Amino acid sequence: MPASLWPAPVATDPVRATVALPGSKSMTNRALLLAALADGPNTVRRALRSRDADLMAAALRSLGAGLTSSGEDASGADWHVVPGPVRGGVSIDCGLAGTVMRFVPPMAALAAEEVAFDGDPQARVRPMGVLLGALRSLGAEVTGDALPFTVGGPLAGGEVTVDASGSSQVVSGLLLSAARFDKGLTLRHSGPPVPSMPHIEMTVTMLRAAGVAVDDTEPDVWRIEPGPITAHDVTVEPDLSNAAPFLAAAMVTGGTVTIPGWPEVTTQPGDRLRELLARMGATVDRTPRGLTVSGGAGVRGIDADLRDVGELTPTIAALAALADSPSTLRGIAHLRGHETDRLAALVTEISRLGGDARETEDGLTVRPRPLRAGVFHSYADHRMATAGAVIGLAVPGVQVEDIATTAKTLPEFARMWARMLGDGR
Numbered sequence: 001m002p003a004s005l006w007p008a009p010v011a012t013d014p015v016r017a018t019v020a021l022p023g024s025k026s027m028t029n030r031a032l033l034l035a036a037l038a039d040g041p042n043t044v045r046r047a048l049r050s051r052d053a054d055l056m057a058a059a060l061r062s063l064g065a066g067l068t069s070s071g072e073d074a075s076g077a078d079w080h081v082v083p084g085p086v087r088g089g090v091s092i093d094c095g096l097a098g099t100v101m102r103f104v105p106p107m108a109a110l111a112a113e114e115v116a117f118d119g120d121p122q123a124r125v126r127p128m129g130v131l132l133g134a135l136r137s138l139g140a141e142v143t144g145d146a147l148p149f150t151v152g153g154p155l156a157g158g159e160v161t162v163d164a165s166g167s168s169q170v171v172s173g174l175l176l177s178a179a180r181f182d183k184g185l186t187l188r189h190s191g192p193p194v195p196s197m198p199h200i201e202m203t204v205t206m207l208r209a210a211g212v213a214v215d216d217t218e219p220d221v222w223r224i225e226p227g228p229i230t231a232h233d234v235t236v237e238p239d240l241s242n243a244a245p246f247l248a249a250a251m252v253t254g255g256t257v258t259i260p261g262w263p264e265v266t267t268q269p270g271d272r273l274r275e276l277l278a279r280m281g282a283t284v285d286r287t288p289r290g291l292t293v294s295g296g297a298g299v300r301g302i303d304a305d306l307r308d309v310g311e312l313t314p315t316i317a318a319l320a321a322l323a324d325s326p327s328t329l330r331g332i333a334h335l336r337g338h339e340t341d342r343l344a345a346l347v348t349e350i351s352r353l354g355g356d357a358r359e360t361e362d363g364l365t366v367r368p369r370p371l372r373a374g375v376f377h378s379y380a381d382h383r384m385a386t387a388g389a390v391i392g393l394a395v396p397g398v399q400v401e402d403i404a405t406t407a408k409t410l411p412e413f414a415r416m417w418a419r420m421l422g423d424g425r
């Protein structure tokens with residue numbers, strides 16, 4: 001059955017809105033996994049409820065943790081987590097979630113019995129070989145090099161070298177469970193630069209908050225001492241990457257959008273939106289009410305290295321397609337292994353609407369041209385769907401295929417978008 005088409009609303013007036021965002025996917029899924037490996041019960045507050053977060057919760061339950069949620073509303077829920085011995089003999093559905101397919105297998109390798117992993121058809125082509133190779137060389141029994149695969153422990157830990165240039169999640173996944181390996185872990189990266197470094201900082205910061213000794217003084221080397229992961233309550237920050245399309249709406253319509261609760265200090269890569277959107281012409285103000293972005297003088301093209309913040313690319317590319325000068329986005333070859341090949345998908349969909357977007361070896365060039373009505377395909381990628389919504393604000397007749405795919409990290413997206421535009425239905 002063809003996925004449904006969502007008529008992207010056109011903004012007839014500058015948007016003026018305050019948009020409260022649910023919790024960060026990346027922090028929620030790290031916090032849940034650390035809570036399940038901790039030395040006592042703990043609570044993850046304001047956790048995201050979305051497909052990726054719920055897949056993580058289900059995976060942790062399968063591996064023996066007790067999880068119950070309370071206080072659930074549109075902004076998320078509190079998860080009460082009671083750790084248990086990690087048990088195998090189970091199957092885990094990763095969906096299309098990188099955080100589940102890369103973070104859970106090292107934890108599963110703590111169990112003596114085998115754990116089977118599978119996911120969506122598109123997940124089967126996401127890069128897994130480096131992580132599974134590392135688990136093998138640390139002593140786990142692994143069958144397969146991509147989904148579906150099985151992992152059997154127990155693995156002792158020790159030293160391993162990986163090429164994590166394809167995904168930072170290889171590093172984060174190994175570090176998150178490493179304190180529970182008998183020998184801990186010394187992890188070295190060797191190869192082209194690791195992308196999404198803020199996400200590795202997020203991992204290290206959250207491990208330290210749980211009392212884990214992490215030595216990251218040498219670049220591209222991480223040493224984790226074996227020891228307990230201390231039970232403690234965590235409050236998840238709003239998802240700053242999911243702020244991107246809403247803040248972009250302020251720019252495209254010459255309006256103003258405020259995101260309440262923007263953290264003063266954060267490891268989330270979405271914090272770089274402050275600088276990127278300012279370079280594209282926005283006025284960015286941080287006030288006690290939150291982060292406010294105002295547009296006005298059109299959108300300027302940008303030449304930017306997005307290696308650290310690759311997940312912001314679909315929104316930046318959508319803005320670039322509506323800008324008044326060309327853009328070059330660099331450092332993002334690894335986006336070919338995201339939910340879909342995002343470089344190919346962005347080029348195809350922007351071109352379909354009459355735009356001029358081209359793939360380079362490590363990114364995209366976008367030259368603004370007048371755009372026309374058409375279908376913007378999502379490829380089961382939440383950030384492609386929201387990029388289509390951004391373009392649709394300014395281009396009448398854009399229909400986003402499968403807007404429901406935003407449920408991966410923001411199930412309320414379509415309703416929040418309508419509310420932002422002053423249409424509460």
Ligand SMILES: O=C(O)C1=C[C@@H](OP(=O)(O)O)[C@@H](O)[C@H](O)C1
Pocket residue numbers: 025026027098099166167168169172195196199310311334
């Ligand atoms: O660790 C994480 O939570 C993430 C790391 C990044 O992955 P890559 O390094 O594969 O880009 C990012 O793109 C993804 O959305 C979330």
Ligand SMILES: C=C(OP(=O)(O)O)C(=O)O
Pocket residue numbers: 096097098099311338339383409
């Ligand atoms: C790359 C992303 O997700 P995942 O965690 O599935 O890798 C993303 O959300 O942009």
